[in-house]
Amino acid sequence: MLVKTYAAALQSIHAEIVTIEVNVNEGTWFQLVGLPDAAIRESHERIKSAIEIAGYEMPCSNVVINMSPADLRKEGAAYDLPLAVGLLAADEQLPYEKLNEIMMMGELGLDGKLKPIKGALPIAMLAQKEGYKSLIIPRENAREAAVVKGLKVYAGDNLKEICNFLATGEEPEIIEIDTDQELHIQQEQIEADFSDVRGQENVKRALEVAAAGGHNVLMIGSPGSGKSMMAKRMPGILPPLSMEESLETTMIYSVSGKLKANTTLMTKRPFRSPHHTVSPVALVGGGTHPKPGEISLAHNGVLFLDELAEYNRAVLEVMRQPLEDRKITIARAKYTVDYPASFMMVAAMNPCPCGYYNHPTRECTCPQYKIQRYLSKISGPLLDRIDIQVEIVPVPFEEISDTEPAESSKKIRQRVVNARKIQQERFKNAKHVHCNAQMTPAQIRKFVRPDEEGLERLKQAMDRFGISARAYDRILRVARTIADLEDSIDVTSKHIAEAISYRNLDRKTWGQKAF
Template sequence: MLVKIYGSAIYGVTAQTITIEVSVDTPGVGYHLVGLPDNAIKESSYRISAALKNVGYKVPGKKITINMAPADLRKEGSAYDLSIAIGILASSDQIVSDNIADYIIMGELSLDGGLQPIKGVLPIAIKAREEGFKGFILPKQNTREAAIVSNLEVYGVENISEVINFFNKGLPLERTVIDTRKEFQDKINYFPFDFSEVKGQETAKRAMEVAAAGGHNIILIGPPGSGKTMLAKRVPSILPPFTLKEALETTKIHSVAGKIGSETSLMTVRPFRSPHHTISDVALVGGGSYPQPGEISLAHNGVLFLDEMPEFKRTVLEVMRQPLEDRVVTISRAKFTVNYPASFMLVASMNPSPSGYFPDDPNNTSTSFEMQRYMNRLSGPLLDRIDIHVEVQKVEFEQLADRRKGEDSLAIRERVMKAREAQNERYQDLEISYNAQMGPKEIERFCELDEVSRNLIKTAMDKLSLSARAYDRILKVARTIADLEGTSEIRSDHIAEAIQYRSLDREFWNI
């Protein structure tokens, strides 16, 4: 008897429905699995056999042929165990199969018949709703994630026996229902860190506000213990809150990577990713034999923090150049290509020298040559994509001992949101959303300067030895500073502040 069961495969951050055709025939003996399965799927026969035996059923001693269509797409992972097991039972008339085709069925089996969580549940649920399936049967640990999708019945099960009884005896399964919008609104303003906890560093905090308002990449240069990491961790708290669309996009990526916990449904806070400097280029941008999203995609719509940036391998840093520009990562293989979104805000930090201190600090033991060689670890094209460079000085005792709280993140966030609203209105007919995305045409159109501002930026480039690539960055940042003040024109004081945020473009700044 031939039975069709439906599962799903993940390609990039989208799902594709897989038809699992199971035929149990006589005469003959054997287990034949076709349709480009990987080793995890091929090994499923052992898990299925033990699981069915332990719940009172068995794999029939007949010829079993299983085809996973479309047959030219590679299938991977153990999430098809439950689909194949139910298909074998239905094809051998051990259970009723009248309405099996109405459901997507996915789950990894344990030998006792229990179910283990799977990856990529949210894209699968979205695809199931698009294709008109009635429901989605999956491990209970993944139900909250799948229940984000409306107009789809989501049933979480702990054991294959529950699925068998649902089809065979009509015993109801427990449906999971989540009010997505309510849950989203309830948690959207929760942050573990706040800018009010930062002592001193007013210049750096102002630079962070400007960076958040315009979506600018930023690098912090300062000695150990000056608060660079503390500042970076608080950036998500001043970024505009997720829209529901952004939350779904980001949750899909984390779902594919298996980063969603069993108690979590929809991500409500912008991600903050901080990879170690020993990370490989594949782990950072994504890829592998079976492509998976990397850290820059996990930071989509959030913050990627590279602590001690010069300590990262040069090849790792250089592979970020294209994603920083295009905001997408393309992974190409011989038979397929997948795209992962990578629209993130880069926050980096570094010491001013190998010893960790500025040239005028008594603790500095690095020579001018050592300092210059240290700075050269960061290439010009990479720095070209970082709009704001700010020096972070060490905090004095009086500031540390001051018990007064600084301005909190909520107040800063309100100013950032007003600036973003102005940018959204300005770029509503364009393909960009905020100032950092401006190209030459947008800069020429939206960053007009008066004579005083033009003379100021010319003088700065001559006197401070600013590079030519700094010109556009200064105009972008000045545009954001003007937006924070609510003015349509860029004034000379906006240009002056923007010039201060180009430390690394000054010739021999650290000698």
């Protein structure tokens, strides 16, 4: 008897339908085809044990299973459940009438228990899109899948429970989630607050501008000046995630296997901080079987690169393309996958190997050539892609000992949100542009029109500091954001001057000691 069950295969952060065709007739052999990987080919023993524990018999007849489409590679043990149900239905131990309305996924233990899988959310979205009435999925993944409206999500515990449902109609637990309430409750909490940061008002201002326009930022300062502390507080001043952003971010974490059990949505902007020994593949994604890298895990959030000059130069250079395109393309001989990578890069570094160049009280012991060599680890093209470069000096004792609370992240976030609303209105008819940092050259010419005094300031800065054409555009983008924070329609000389002040490493004299 021929029976079909339905599952899904993950491709990038999306899923595609997999039809499992099971044919049981006379004979004594078992064949599984359709480009399965080793984990699927080994499923026979897991399925056999689970079926027997559930009180059924493993078919001893001639079994042929085809996983369609045959040219789509299927990976992992998540196909155990639809394979087991298909075998029992084809052997007439279970009714098959309901199977064309149900998608199911789940790894089986030898005792028949369902184990969690990767990619529950994109699988649920596919099931809803393709018109399936319900999805059977392991309990640990059910809350994640239940955020998809219009789909009945069953939380399965074991194979016996699923077989009983198909045989008698006794439904497993149905999971329902109020996604709007989940998103609202979690977003109100700010774990790391800028009120903890004493002094550094100029740096806080630069980070506020960066958050308001989605700009990349580099902080340069001596050890202990607060670079990491402030970077970790960046997610708290970024606008709350929209439902669309939350779903997309959750999908990335889901297919990566990094979403915690019984989680619904990613409700806070991600903050990723890879160590400086990270490999290019771990950073941008890829591998034999491609997976999202750190830049995709930071999508819609912050990627913090501490000790930037300590990263391997080859690792940093592979970021140049995703910083521009806001996605990463992983190409292999037989297929290509795209992962989103629209992140805000926050980097920090010392000004020299010893860390005390330009320190007000401690002397730098580095020779001139070592300082230049240290700074040259960051290439010009990469620096051009960092809109804001700000120098940090140690906080004076008077500011450290001040007992007055600093401005909270909540207040800063409100100004950032107001500026982002202005940008949303500005770019409402533009595709793939949501903030000032993403403006195209044509949009810069349209929306950023400095006054004559501002243009003169910009010309002087280009002549004096040797600013590149790309950095010129970056300055105009930052100036537009500064104007938005002040709710100013026009970009004035004052806005241009502040934007230029955030280009510290463009100065020809940076890193040169005065002897």
